[in-house]
Amino acid sequence: MLKIKMLLVYIFLSVNISTVIADDNVLTVWEDKGKSLAIVNQIAEFEKNNNCIVKIFEKDAEKQLDLIMTNNGQTPDVFILISDRLIDAYSNKIVREIDYSQEDRDLYETSALNALSVANKVYAAPRSIESLVIYYNKDLLEYPYETLEEYAEYSEKIKSKEKYGLLGNFQKFYYANSFINAYGGYTFGKYKNKNINIFDIGLNNEGTILGLKELKDFSQRTMPKEALSKKADSVIDLMFTKGKAAAVINGPIALKKYSKSGINFGIAPLPKLKNGKKLNGYYGVKGYAISSKSRKHQLAEKFIRFINSPENAQNRYFTNAELPPIKTLLEQSFISCDELANTIISQINEASQMPNVHKMRIVWKTMDESLEKILSISNPNYKTVLNEAVSKIKQCD
Known part of the structure; x- marks a missing residue:
């Protein structure tokens, strides 16, 4: 409650003080929903050093780019960009390049920086990296x-008690992709120069099936309806x-929720499938980006x-349990000894980068629809359903 009051007081003061500071020195920042407290406490120092006011607004990170693209709401100076939407933001001229020197680039893990870059130009500062992990109930499972x-076998044993072994939102492509990748299916292939080939779609190959x-x-x-x-x-x-449920598959976003519930849980890597391969999904990167419409891009940078x-x-990490892809932090003992951080890092080493191309928008929608068909029909024709999905993806720009 005290933290909420502090946040409200801060926002109130920001609104009132901004009336005596020139508009050119009022910076509007969109932070992720429920995550602003981690940066509010640091902002006073920035305001003092730059004679400005920073106004923070919380908005769901996944919806921020769409809000800007549809002009629903005031355009911010700084917002959160998710790596798979980078090309949308870039091609629609919504983001401004961040002028990073080689020294700046060397601060970050290369894969995270690449996920937010186009033609070797950086369009968002890597803020956090995410992947799916296992959360397990230590009171039900001594070890994952x-x-x-x-x-599956454990779930069948405890079904009579109306309990379940492992749950996940498998009708969503983000989760189901872990099964696809483990068998050699893929979303897009790559050219020899490692650029994504949107014409090579592997979502209807034998591995995917x-x-x-x-x-x-x-x-x-094992799954309840x-x-x-x-x-x-x-x-x-x-x-x-x-x-x-003894265990669930989820991302870092669930950590606070599960911690507040009081459940005694642990965190572990994703399990192996029948072919001996681990579930292997995407990893995503969130970054701070500058709106191309901002008249305060230097202040924003x-x-x-x-x-x-x-x-x-580091403060965000302790407050929000978000893992920053900053080399010096990843080497710190408080991260190397952290169960969630270690698991995410191990998963990312095996996961594939979420493709940052236009077609991912139609991939999410189309594959979610296909998964709903496959999981709701007793004996689906996998090839037919997936061929239809790939055809739709190819037809959309």
């Missing part, structure tokens, strides 16, 4: 299982926090350098 089959067959078999054996519905996210979270400094990124 190594294979998906073990979770094998991965989805194992996913469907696991779902039919409500966990494969449109309300799956909230249903799965509730089952886990109420002790009805100063702010990004300030708020994403190792010291302030």
Whole structure:
């Protein structure tokens, strides 16, 4: 409650003080929903050093670019850009290049910086890296299982008690992609220069079919119907926090929620499938970007350098459990000893970067629709459903 009051007081003061500061020195920043407290405490120093006011507005990170593109709401100076939407932002001229020297670039993990770059130009400062992990209930499982089959067998044993082994929102492509990748399916291929080839789509190949067959078999054996519905996210979270599910697959976003519930949980890497390969999904990068419409781009760039400094990124890590891809921080003992951080890092080493191309927008939508068909029909024709999906993806620009 005290933290909420501090935040409200800060925003109130910002609004009132800004009336005596020139508009050119009022910076508007969009932070992720529920995450602003981690940066509010640092802003006073930046305001003092730059004779400015920073106004913070919380908006869902996944919706920020769409809000800017559709002009719903005031355009910010700084906002959060997710790596798979970079090309949308770049091609629509929504983001401004950040003038990073080689010294600036060397601060970050190369893969994170590349995820937010086009033609070797950086368009967002890497803020956090994310991947899927296992959260398991230590009161139900002493140790997490190594294979998906073990979770399935455990689930069948405890089904009579109305409990489940492992749950995940598998009708969403973000989760199901872990099965696809493990069997050699892929979203887009790559040219020899490692650039993404949007004309090479592997979502209807044999590997994709094998991965989805194992996913469907696991779902039919172990998953309650409500966990494969449109309300799956909230249903799965509730089952886990109420002790009805021994384990769930989720990202770092769930950490606060599970911590507040009081459940005794641990974190582990994703399990192996029948082919001996681990579930292997995407990893994503969130970054601070500058709006091309901002008339205060120099101040905005100063702010990004300030708020994403190792010291302030460390504060975000402790406040929001977000893992910053800053080399010096990843080497610190408080991260190397952190269960979530270690698991995310190990997953990212095996995961593939979320493609930052236009077509990902239609990929998410089309594959979600295809998964709903596959998981709701008793004996789906995988090839037909997936051929239709790939055809739709190819037709859309």
